[in-house]
Each structure stands twice: as C-alpha cells, then as structure tokens.
Amino acid sequence: MNNVADKTRYWNPYVSGVLLGLLLFLSFFLTGHGLGASGGVNRMVVAVEDLVIPEHVDRTPYIAQMAGGDRDPLGHWIVWQVVGVLLGGFVSGLLRGRVKVQTYHGPQISSHTRWGYAFIGGVLMGYGARLARGCTSGQALSGGAVMSVGSWAFMLAVFAGGYGVAWFFRRLWQAGE
Amino acid sequence: MAPFDLQALIGNSGSYFLYLAIGFGFGFILESSGFGDARRLAAQFYFRELRVIKVMFTAIVVAMTLIFWSTALGLLDYDEIWVNPTYLWPGIVGGLIMGLGFIMGGYCPGTSLVSMVTLKLDGMFFALGMVTGILAFGETVGYFNAFWHSGAMGRFTLPEFLHLETGWVVFLVVCMALVMFVGFEWIRGAIYGKAK
Amino acid sequence: MNGFLDMRVAGALILLLASVALALYGQPSLEQKWAFMAERFGPRLAERQVHIDPGELLALMNDHYIDLLIYDVRAETDWNWFHLVDSERVDLDKLAAQRDRLLALAENAVVVVVSNDEIAATEAWKRIMALAKPNAYILEGGLNHWLNIYGVAGEESGAHGETSLATPDGTLRHPFKLALGERHAAARPDERHAPQRDYTPKVKLLKKIARAGGCG
Numbered sequence: 001m002n003n004v005a006d007k008t009r010y011w012n013p014y015v016s017g018v019l020l021g022l023l024l025f026l027s028f029f030l031t032g033h034g035l036g037a038s039g040g041v042n043r044m045v046v047a048v049e050d051l052v053i054p055e056h057v058d059r060t061p062y063i064a065q066m067a068g069g070d071r072d073p074l075g076h077w078i079v080w081q082v083v084g085v086l087l088g089g090f091v092s093g094l095l096r097g098r099v100k101v102q103t104y105h106g107p108q109i110s111s112h113t114r115w116g117y118a119f120i121g122g123v124l125m126g127y128g129a130r131l132a133r134g135c136t137s138g139q140a141l142s143g144g145a146v147m148s149v150g151s152w153a154f155m156l157a158v159f160a161g162g163y164g165v166a167w168f169f170r171r172l173w174q175a176g177e
Numbered sequence: 178m179a180p181f182d183l184q185a186l187i188g189n190s191g192s193y194f195l196y197l198a199i200g201f202g203f204g205f206i207l208e209s210s211g212f213g214d215a216r217r218l219a220a221q222f223y224f225r226e227l228r229v230i231k232v233m234f235t236a237i238v239v240a241m242t243l244i245f246w247s248t249a250l251g252l253l254d255y256d257e258i259w260v261n262p263t264y265l266w267p268g269i270v271g272g273l274i275m276g277l278g279f280i281m282g283g284y285c286p287g288t289s290l291v292s293m294v295t296l297k298l299d300g301m302f303f304a305l306g307m308v309t310g311i312l313a314f315g316e317t318v319g320y321f322n323a324f325w326h327s328g329a330m331g332r333f334t335l336p337e338f339l340h341l342e343t344g345w346v347v348f349l350v351v352c353m354a355l356v357m358f359v360g361f362e363w364i365r366g367a368i369y370g371k372a373k
Numbered sequence: 374m375n376g377f378l379d380m381r382v383a384g385a386l387i388l389l390l391a392s393v394a395l396a397l398y399g400q401p402s403l404e405q406k407w408a409f410m411a412e413r414f415g416p417r418l419a420e421r422q423v424h425i426d427p428g429e430l431l432a433l434m435n436d437h438y439i440d441l442l443i444y445d446v447r448a449e450t451d452w453n454w455f456h457l458v459d460s461e462r463v464d465l466d467k468l469a470a471q472r473d474r475l476l477a478l479a480e481n482a483v484v485v486v487v488s489n490d491e492i493a494a495t496e497a498w499k500r501i502m503a504l505a506k507p508n509a510y511i512l513e514g515g516l517n518h519w520l521n522i523y524g525v526a527g528e529e530s531g532a533h534g535e536t537s538l539a540t541p542d543g544t545l546r547h548p549f550k551l552a553l554g555e556r557h558a559a560a561r562p563d564e565r566h567a568p569q570r571d572y573t574p575k576v577k578l579l580k581k582i583a584r585a586g587g588c589g
Contacts, residue, residue: 010211013228014381017235023202024240029247030195032180033259034240035203037287038311041304045311062318077196082290084200085207089291092208103298104215104283111298118215118299121282122289122306123313124274129286130314131325132271134261137203137287139268141233143261145240147335147346150263154272161276166222169280173219178409242391249398251409256505332476344396351388 009096024145031077034142038129040082042066043073106173117172179253204291213291215283215299222280224365227358234354241347265328282306403469406503414502418495424513427522428570430485434459435564439578440482444468446497447488447516451545453552455516457487458561465493468500475505483576484509490541491515508579514538520547523559523567 027034043066050057050067058068067073093099105114129135132154134143140158143151183192210232211217220226247253279285284292284303292300318325336343401409417423425433433441434457443460445452452462463471475484484507488494494511501509512519518538530548537546549557 010217010228011206011209013210013231014235014384016206016210017232018239018384020203020206020232020236021239021243023199023206024236025243025247027199028240028244028258029179029253030181031183031192031199032257035199035287037285037290038307041286041290041307042311045308046315049312049315060315060319063315077192080193080196081200081203084197084202085204085287085290086200086294087197088201088204088206089208089213090204090294091201092205093213093291093295096209098208098213099295101296101298104292105299106216106219114299115302117281118283118302119306119309121278121280121284122303122308123310124278124306125282125284125286125289125303126307126310126312127314128271128274128278128310129307130271130311130318131274132268133264135275135286136233137285139261141236142259144237145244146255146258146260147241147343148261148263149330149333149335149338150265150268151261152335153263153265154268157269157272158276158279161273162222162279163276164273165277165280170223172281173216173283174223178413238388242388242395245395245400246391249395249400251401251405254409255400342396343400344392344394344398348389348392348396351385351392355385355389 020141021145024141028142028146033077034138034145035081036078036134036138036142037082037085038126038135039076039138040078040080040085041126042130043076043079044082046073106171107175108171114172178251179247180257203287204294207288207291208295212288213295213297213300215292215297215303218285218288219280219283224361224368227361227365230357230361234357238347238351238354241350245343245347260332260334263328263330263333264326265330267325267327403500403503407499410503418498421513422575423498423510424491425485425510425575426513426570426572427519428572429574429576430512430519431523431562431564431567431570432574433483433485433576434561438481440479442478442482442484444471444484444486444497444501445488446486446493447545451489453554454545454549455520455547455553455557456555456560457516457519458555460487460555463497465497465500468497469504471501472504475501475507478507481578482508483578485512486510487512487516487519488543489515489517489545490538490543492541492543508577510576515541517541517546520559522570523562525558528553528557528559 024034046057046063046067049063050073057063090099103111103114105111125135132139134151134154136158139151140155144155183195187195207213211228212232217226217228221229244253244255244258248255275285282303284300286307289300289303289307293304335346339346433439441459443457445456445460445462446465447462449462456462478484484501486494486497486501486509488497491511491514494515498509498511501507524547528549528551530550555561
C-alpha cells in the first residue's frame with residue numbers, strides 16, 4: 001500500500017464496522033436518533049455568530065430558527081455528541097501516540113499545497129453538508145441505516161462525485177507515475 | 178419500548194452526558210480505524226484503500242439488521258426514531274459537492290474533527306474551511322429557498338419506495354454491500370496487483 | 374489469513390441469514406404493534422382517560438381553534454340513517470391508509486372516534502394509536518348515548534326515550550323514520566338550545582414533542 005501508514009496499527013475495518021454498527025444501533029435505541037457531525041459544528045458556528053452579530057442572526061431565517069431571539073443553538077443533542085467525538089478521537093490518538101503535529105499529504109505535493117486544498121475542500125464540505133442537511137455521519141450512516149431514500153440518494157451522489165473527479169486530482173494523493 | 182423519553186428518565190444533564198458518551202465512542206472508533214488520516218480516506222477513491230466502504234457499509238448493515246429485528250420483536254418502535262426527511266435535489270447536489278470536497282480536502286466533517294483533535298494541520302485547515310463553508314451557506318441559502326425545499330418527500334423509506342417488505346430491503350442492502358466488498362477488492366487487485 | 378477469511382465469510386452468512394429471517398418474520402402488523410404498546414397505552418382505556426362526554430364533543434365541534442377530525446367507523450347503512458356533521462366514515466380495515474394523514478396532523482388537531490356504542494370505536498382507537506399515536510379520543514357511550522341527549526323526539530318511530538346503554542351490542546338503537554344522514558338536527562346540535570352537560574374535560578392539546586432530529 002504505497003505511501004499510506006503501516007496498516008497494522010489501525011483496527012481491522014470490518015471489526016470497526018461492526019463496532020460502529022453496534023454504536024449506531026445503541027444510539028437509535030436509547031435516544032431515537034443516530035450519529036451526526038456537521039449539524040453540531042453548524043450550531044457551534046451559529047452560537048459564535050449569535051454572540052458577535054445577534055441582530056443579523058435574528059434577521060436571517062435559516063440561522064434564526066436555531067439561534068434567533070433567545071433560542072440557544074447549543075442546547076441540542078448533536079452539539080454534545082460533537083464534543084464527545086472530539087474527546088473520543090483525542091483519547092484514542094493519545095493512547096496510541098498519534099497525537100502529533102503533522103500534515104498528512106500525498107507524496108507529490110507539499111504540506112502547504114495540502115493546506116490550501118484542505119481548506120478549499122473544507123469549504124465545499126461545509127457548504128455541501130448543510131445543503132444536503134447532513135454529512136456522511138448524519139445522512140449516509142444514520143439515515144442510511146434507517147432506510148431514508150434521501151439519505152441513500154445522498155450517499156450515491158457523494159460516491160459518484162468523489163469517484164467522478166478523483167482522476168483529475170490524482171496528483172494530490174497518488175505517487176508519481 | 179425504546180426509544181425512551183430520556184428527559185423523563187435521566188433528565189437534561191443525564192441526556193447530554195449520554196450523547197457525550199455516544200460521541201466519545203464514535204470519535205474513538207473513527208480514530209482507531211485510521212479515519213483521522215486523509216491519505217487513507219482519499220485512497221478509497223483510487224481503490225488503494227477500502228477502509229471507508231468497509232467500515233461504513235458494515236456499520237449500516239449491522240445497525241439496520243439490529244434496528245429492524247428489534248422493531249419486529251417489539252423492543253423498538255421504528256415509528257418513533259428519526260428518519261431523515263427526503264429533500265431529493267438539495268441532497269443530491271449537496272452530495273456531489275461533498276464528493277468533490279472529499280477528493281480535494283481528504284476528510285468529511287466527522288473525520289476532520291478527529292484529525293483536528295490529534296493535531297493534524299491539514300485537519301485544522303479543513304475544519305477552518307468547513308466553518309467558512311457553513312457560514313457561507315447560512316448567508317446564501319435565502320437566495321435559493323425554493324431549491325432548498327425542492328424534492329421534499331417527507332419521511333420516505335426504501336421499503337415504501339421499492340414496494341418491498343422491510344426485511345427484503347435489508348437483505349438486498351446486505352447483498353449489495355457484500356458485492357461491493359468483493360468487487361472493490363477485485364478492482365484493487367486488478368489495478369495494483371496482488372502485492373499488498 | 375485463512376482463519377480471518379472464515380470470519381468474514383461467517384459474518385457475511387450471519388447477516389444474510391438474519392436479513393432473510395427478518396423478511397420471513399415480517400415487521401409488526403397493527404394488532405401486534407398495539408400488543409407491544411398495550412402496557413403503555415392500555416391504562417388510558419381501562420381508566421377511561423380518553424372517553425369524552427358528548428357535551429365535550431359538542432364543545433370541540435364549536436371550537437374554532439381546534440382542528441377536529443371525527444372518524445365514524447360504522448357500517449354504511451348506519452351512516453346513512455344518522456351521522457355527525459363533519460365526520461368521516463372509515464371502515465376499520467381501511468384505517469391503515471390514514472397513516473400519513475395522521476402523522477401530518479397539526480399541534481391543535483384532535484381526533485375523535487365514534488361508533489354506535491364504544492365497541493368498534495375502541496378497536497379503531499387502538500389501531501390509530503398503533504398507526505401514529507395521534508391525540509385521539511373515543512365518544513363515550515357512542516352515538517346511542519349522543520342521540521339520547523341531543524336526539525329530537527319527532528324523528529324517531531316509537532317513543533324517543535333513553536335507549537339502554539347497559540347492554541351495548543354495537544347496533545344503532547334509535548329507529549329513525551327517515552335516513553337523513555347528517556341532516557338530522559342532532560347531527561349538529563345548536564349549543565344555545567341543547568341540554569347543558571356537566572362533564573370533566575379530558576381533551577388536552579399535545580405539545581408536539583420536537584423530536585429533535587438529524588444533523589442540526
């Protein structure tokens with residue numbers, strides 16, 4: 001497996017899948033909904049906006065429904081879940097010595113190039129996730145598990161989009177040919 | 178019968194703690210599976226790594242089977258759990274944009290959190306971009322409200338769409354996942370040779 | 374590596390078998406769903422928490438803030454003799470088709486199920502609760518009781534009197550002279566002239582539990 005880290009240090013993907021599936025089931029069973037990520041980040045962003053420019057928040061319908069008036073955008077389960085994700089990811093990384101300042105990038109490009117693309121990719125992801133009303137965690141994983149047609153359509157679109165443009169950006173990730 | 182009224186059972190702080198715990202498990206599993214590494218995530222789209230589909234679809238299939246078996250046995254009420262409402266067109270367009278974002282950025286929102294928290298700089302730049310994208314959306318969605326609500330089909334499930342019994346849909350999804358796992362492994366072998 | 378392969382094959386087989394078994398076992402029918410819910414919702418029936426007095430139904434009919442949905446689950450012949458204004462006739466086995474509508478009801482919606490006595494209405498109530506758990510009630514004593522109170526003397530052959538509610542058998546025990554359906558006076562009693570009723574109001578408007586969902 002060229003220029004990807006030693007695979008034995010990570011869990012077997014099928015094992016991870018089973019564990020994640022169990023967690024997802026437990027989430028639905030205990031709380032009535034699945035996992036999510038982008039929604040939590042969204043609410044945190046909105047919360048900061050509400051601190052800085054509350055009048056604007058009140059006047060923009062999409063944001064107002066979360067934070068308009070005296071609504072608290074952070075009083076929502078998904079915010080707590082995102083905090084948990086940060087903690088869990090950190091602890092897991094810490095236990096295995098993977099908490100290190102570094103940049104993951106393909107062998108043909110520099111860290112700086114990677115940073116630029118990461119930022120742009122992030123912008124697209126942030127925008128796209130809100131447009132789709134969820135991301136791969138909320139829509140694909142959770143919505144997929146409970147059979148939502150929209151979620152499956154979304155999932156297909158993500159894979160189509162990714163595989164569709166992968167060749168054009170191969171320089172970002174692949175080794176030189 | 179599940180799902181339970183958490184507020185009544187364990188109160189607000191109890192509920193938040195539960196969500197924290199669930200999130201913790203999620204983040205822990207993601208990091209342990211190597212999803213904090215953009216190279217592994219992007220590699221999926223070049224058939225070099227199959228981690229993403231293996232984890233994702235195994236999780237979906239396992240969860241699905243457990244959810245619908247619990248419902249069949251009366252342990253869980255499927256009517257009470259959240260099924261993402263379908264907004265077909267923004268969902269598809271958003272998905273395509275995310276596909277592009279995945280290739281360029283190397284993460285998705287959830288995995289970027291894990292990457293960022295283990296101090297990966299590319300994860301942090303991605304997260305910054307994500308925040309920007311989210312802000313941009315909040316400011317611009319007002320201009321395409323009609324599209325934002327287009328293709329609204331409410332709580333629309335695959336069994337309803339395919340006119341099939343739930344159990345058979347689960348079976349089909351399991352088959353599809355297995356075909357994908359085997360198929361992608363074959364493609365990987367064909368492109369890169371058997372040396373792993 | 375071989376052992377691992379066996380694990381994956383085993384896992385795949387387990388999932389395949391589990392899903393086929395699920396398909397054969399099937400998802401719960403309405404009756405089964407009610408059986409699962411009985412513990413939680415049964416007391417509402419046993420303690421008569423959802424049985425509303427005819428006076429309360431009349432008040433609901435005149436309340437402009439409430440979106441009232443009256444399901445009449447009797448046979449068509451009974452319906453033709455008499456039915457309440459603005460009620461809808463639905464056969465018991467056609468109730469399942471009401472699911473989408475029930476799920477989409479507004480916060481101020483109230484569903485009332487009526488039959489001649491309470492027998493069919495109770496069964497219907499169980500089914501719609503299993504379908505969608507709406508804010509639903511049963512007309513106490515059924516239409517026989519309603520007509521005892523609001524019925525007009527001249528409209529029935531034989532003396533209009535209290536029909537016995539003690540031995541309910543599901544039949545309409547008010548022998549009308551003419552099958553006027555909803556054009557009988559009792560179909561929409563004028564509340565200014567109707568006999569006043571003392572009753573304990575049982576209808577509560579549910580605050581729609583914002584089942585906070587999905588990503589954001």
